[in-house]
Amino acid sequence: MKDTDIKRLLYTHLLCIFSIILSICIPSFFLENFSILETHLTWLCICSVFVTAVNLVLYLIVKPNASSKRSSISYKVTRFLKCCIYFLMSCFFFHVIFVLYGAPLIELVLETFLFAVILSTFTTVPCLCLLGPNIKAWLRVFSRNGVTSIWENSLQITTISSFIGTWLGAFPIPLDWERPWQIYLFIHERHTERQRHRQREKHRREPDVGLDR
C-alpha cells in the first residue's frame, strides 16, 4: 500500500514539473513574441492554469482520499464553489502578506497579485485538492504530529518548501542590477527590479516542487 502510494506520489510530482516545462514550451507555438523574460505576466497566468489543471486532473484520477460518501451533484457543486472562493481568498491573503512584506501598494499591483496567484497555485490548490475546503484539516496538517498519511506528508513538505522558496526569492532584490561594478546579467535594461524579483521567485520555486521526495 505504501509502496504504491509512493510511486503514485512520484508520478504526480513528475507530472507537475512536466506541466511547468510545458507551460514554457507550448505557448510559444500559439502566441507571438512569447518568452519568459519579456512577457512574464502571460507566462505566469499560463503556468498557474497549467499547474492547477494538472492538479485537478491528478486529483480526479488518483483520488488519494476516497472518503467522500455523499455524492449528490449539489454537494459537489457547493464544494467546488467553496474551493474557488477559498482559492481567491488565499490569493488576496497572500497579496496582503506581500504588501506587508514591503511590496508597493499601488504600483506594480498586477505583478504582485499574479505573484500571489502563482504562490496560491503551488500551495492552496494542492491543499484544496487533497483536503477539501476544510480549514480545520489544513490547520491540523500544518502542525506537529498532525499528518496522517503519506499524501498529507507530501503536501506539508511541498507547501512549506514553496513558502521558503518564495522567501529566499526576495534576497536578490537589493543587489543593484544597474551598477557598473556588478556583472551585467541581464540584457533587458528596462525591467524594473520588482519584475525581476517576480521572475527570480518563480525560478526559485520551481525546483521546490520537485524537492519534496
Add this chain to the structure above:
Amino acid sequence: MIPSNSASVASAALLGELLRRRRQMAMGRRQMAMGRGALGPLCPARAYLWCPCAGVAAALPGAVQGEPGSPRSCSHSVLLSPLSGRDPYPAARSLACQVPKPGCPGEGQAATRGSRAVGRVGPGEAQPPLDPASGLCCAGRMQKISVLLFLAWVSFLFYAGIALFTSGFLLTRLELTNHSSCHEPPGPGSLPWGSKGKPGACWMASRFSRLVLVLVDALRFDFAQPQPSHGPGEPPVSLPFLGKLNSLQRILEIQPHHARLYQSKADPPTTTMQRLKALTTGSLPTFIDAGSNFASYAIVEDNLIKQLTNAGRHVVFMGDDTWKDLFPGAFSQAFFFPSFNVRDLHTVDNGILEHLYPTMDGGEWDVLIAHFLGVDHCGHKYGPHHPEMAKKLSQMDQVIQGLVERLENDTLLVVIGDHGMTITGDHGGDSDLEISAALFLYSPKALFPRVPPKEPEIVPQISLVPTLALLLGLPIPFGNIGEVMAELFAEAEDSQPHSSALAQASALHLNAQQVSRFLHTYSAAAQNLQVKELHQLQNLFSKASADYQRLLQSPQGAEAALQTVITELQQFLRGVRAMCIESWARFSLGRMAGGAALLAAACFLCLLVSQWATYPGFHPLLLTPMACGLASTIVCAGLLATTGLKLDPVVLGAMAAVGSLLPFLWKAWAGWGSKRPLAALFPIPGPVLLFLLIRFAAFFSDSFVVAEARATPFLLGSLILLLVAQLHWEGKLLPPKLLTIPRLCFSASAGQPRHSGTHALGLGVGLLLCIRLAGLFHRCPEETPACHSSPWLSPLASMSFLLLHLLAAGIPITTPGPFTVPWQAVSAWALMATQTFYSLGHQPVFPAIHWHAAFVGFPEGHGSSTWLPALLVGANTFASHLLFAVGCPLLLLWPFLCESQGARKRWQPLGNEAEARVRPEEEEEPRMEMRLRDAPHHFNAALLQLGLKYLFVLGIQILACALAASILRRHLMVWKVFAPKFIFEAMGFIVSSVGLFLGIALVMRVDGAVSSWFRQLILAQQR
C-alpha cells in the same frame, strides 16, 4: 502598617511597570500580614513553575506557617520547557519533593539550588544562614554588583576590540583650514628671483596667465601610447585603446620643446572624488579627513580653485557634477552634467563639447576646466578592450586637437587622467593599472629645455598642484605635499644653464618651505606623524635651506653646489610624501586583525556565559577577569615603559582585554568544557541562528548594506511570522477544539495556556502592519535612482517610533518563559532597534545626519561649546538604540506583567492530572513580577543572561561590520558604504551597551528597594 519608605516611593516613581499596580502591593502586604512570607502559587503565564513546597503548603494548610519572623520563599521551581510542554525533569521534581522542610530555609539558600540544580542539592549544603536578613541583603547586593561589573567588563572587551580595529582601519588625517596667501611667503628669506616688480606675481612670477585643464576620467597611461610596432614574424597586436590619441604623439614629435607626456601615479583610493581632492589640494585624502564638515563634501582645505578665486581669476567649469559638491559656488561659470548613470557614455561629453569651444572663443575665462566622463563610463560598461573605447578615445583625440589649435601663447594645456582602470574597466584599488594615469602638458611657447626622454618620466599625481600654482603665479595651497616638477621651471629660451638651475632651485625651495610650514603646523595639531622621521626631515630641510641661502649670497657658486641643493630639496620633499603616505594611507593589518579577533572572542564569551549564567555556583567566577585584566595592564604598561616605547592607550586597553579574557576562557574551558558536550555551547535555535547568519552575511554586500532599511523589516517580519507559525506548529496558537484529530496528545499540552493564542496572532499581524507603515518613513540613501524619500519624513517620524515601541513590547507575549528570555525575542528586539533607526529617517552615512537636531532648544546656537550640540545630534541619531537597550529588561518582565489577564479562567478547563495541585490556586491573585523578586538568584542570572544575549546579537553585527570593512578594504564602496556603516554600528553599539547597563542597573535598584521595603513591612508586622 504602611511605612513611608523613601526608597519605595522613589522606586515606584522610577519603574512604573514594576510597581504600578496597587493591587499587587496590597496583595504583597496581605501575604506579609498573613505571615505566609512570599510563599505562594508559582504558576506563571506560559511556563509552568512547579513548586513542591507550595504544593505541600496548599495541600496542608498551616503546615508551613512557621515562625512569622523568617520570610520563607521556597523557590524550588522546576522550569518546564515552555515549548515542549512536558516536564523535562521528572526526576529532579521527585527529588525536590523528597527534600524535607529544611530544604527551603531562606531565599539565599534556596536560590543557589535553583531550577536545574535541584537534582544536585546535597544535604550538606542546606545550612541555614546565621543572620538571615543581613546575610541575604549582602549576598543579593554582591550578586547584583558582580552582574553589573561583568556586563561592564564584557562591554569593555567590545570597546577595546572596536578601538583597536578603528585605530588600524580608520587612518585619519587632520584637515587644516589654514590658507596660503600672496602677502605671506611660506618661510623667511626673500622671495625668489624674478618675482619682484611684475604685476600679478605672487610667490613667483606667473609664466602663464591662462590654463586649460582637460580632465579625462580614467585616462590610463597606456591609452596615450602608440600602437607598438611589431616585428615581421609576430602577429600584429591590436588593442583597441592603443594609438588612438595620435595628436599627442604627433605634437611630441613635432614640438619636443613644447610638450611633455608623463606617467602620473595616483595615490589610492583611486576613486574620482578622492582624486579630485588630491588634484586640487595636493594632499592625500583619506576616508576621514577629520575636522571636515560631514554634512557636505565641500573641500575646506586650501586648494587651487580657492586660490584662483581669491586671485580674482575667472574659473569656468564644465563636466562631471561631482565638482559642484566639492567646490560649491567657486566657478564664475559652470556647466554641470549628471555623472550618476555610468551606462551613459555620451551625455557629459557631448554637453561639454557643446560649450567648450564657444566658451574658449568667448574669452571670458582665465582657467577652463573640462571633466570628460565618457572614457570612464566606457570602461565600466565595456572594459578597455572594446571597440567602443577606441571610439571614445578618438573623440578625446579630436578634442585635444581642437584645443591645441585654439591655444594662445599665454595659455597652458594640461590633459590628465585622474586614475587608470583595471582590465575589466573598474577602479578604486591600488593595482598598477589603476594608479597609472596619463599626464600631458603643452604650451604654444617653448617650455622645456630638453627633448623628451624615450620613456616618459614617472611623477606623482599631486606634483601637478604646486607646479600649476607656481606657473600661474599663485601661492601653493597650504596643505600641499607634492613636489614641483622642476623641469618646467627651467628657462627654455635662456641658454645660461646656471640661471636655469637657479630657477629650478628657487621653485623647489619655495615648495619645500611651504611643505615644511605645513608639517610644522600639522604636527602641532595632530599626533599621527612619526616624531623621529619628522625630526630627520626637519634637519634635512634646514640644511638644504641654509645651502640655498648661501648660494643666493654668492651667485657665482659652482654648478655642482646648485645641483646638491636641488637634490637635497627633492630628497626632503620625497621624504615628507613617503612619511605622509605611511601614516595616512596605509591600513595597519595587525591592528585590524587583532581588533576583529577581540570582537569575535567577546562574542564567543557572551554566548558561553549566557549559557552558563543559569548554572549555580557560577557567579564567583565573574569577578576574576577584572583582576586579571588589571594585572595584565600593569605588566604591559611596565614592559612598555621599560622598553621605552610610546604608551598607546588603545594597545594598552586591548592588552588588558586579552589579559583578562584568556584566563577566563581557559578557566571556563577547564571547569565546564570537560563536563558538557560542545553542542550545548550553541543554544541558539536553528531558525534564529539562520536569521543571525543572514544578518551577518548581509554586512558583506554593499547592496545589502545600502538596502538595509528594507532588508531589516523583511527579516523582522519573517521572524514574527516564524514565531506565529512555530506556535501553531507546536499546537499552541489556536484552541484545541479546532484540532479534531484524536491522535493529538492532549495531556502533553494540557498545561499550556491557550487564551493568548489568538491574541498573539493579532499582535503578530499588527506588528507586521506597523513595520510596513514604518517603512513609509524611510529616507533614501545616496545614489539610489529608483527611490524617493518619503514626504512624511520629517513630521511623522516620531509617531511611527511610538507606535512601534508600544507594539514591540508585545513580542515577548508570544515567546514565553520566565527566568530566561528566548533568543527569538532578543534577536527581534535588536532587529527592531535597527528598524527604528531607519524609521526615524536616519541612514548610516554622514551626510544624512540630522544636524538640525543640535539646535533643538537652542535656536540661537551654542556659542563655543561643542559637546552639547554633539550630544544632541548623537541623541537624535541613536535614540532608537538607546531606548531599545534601556527597554531591554522589559523582555524579561513583560511575560509576568501579562499574567494577570485570564489568570483565573485559565485553570478551569484543565485536565485531571494537574487539577489537584492547581485548584487551590484559583482563588489566588496573580503574582506577576513578584515571582522574580522571590528568586533573586534567578532574577540576577536572568538579567545577566538577557544582557549578554543582547550584547551578543549586537556584537555579531559589529563583528560583521569590522570583518566586512577589513576584507573589502579595497572595495570601491569601502569609504562610501562599509566604513560609515562600521562607524555608525560601533557608535550604536556603544550607546546600546551603555543603555543596557543603565536599564539593568535601574531594574536592580528597584528590586533592591522593593526588597528592603518588604523587609521593613515584616519587621513592622513583628512588632
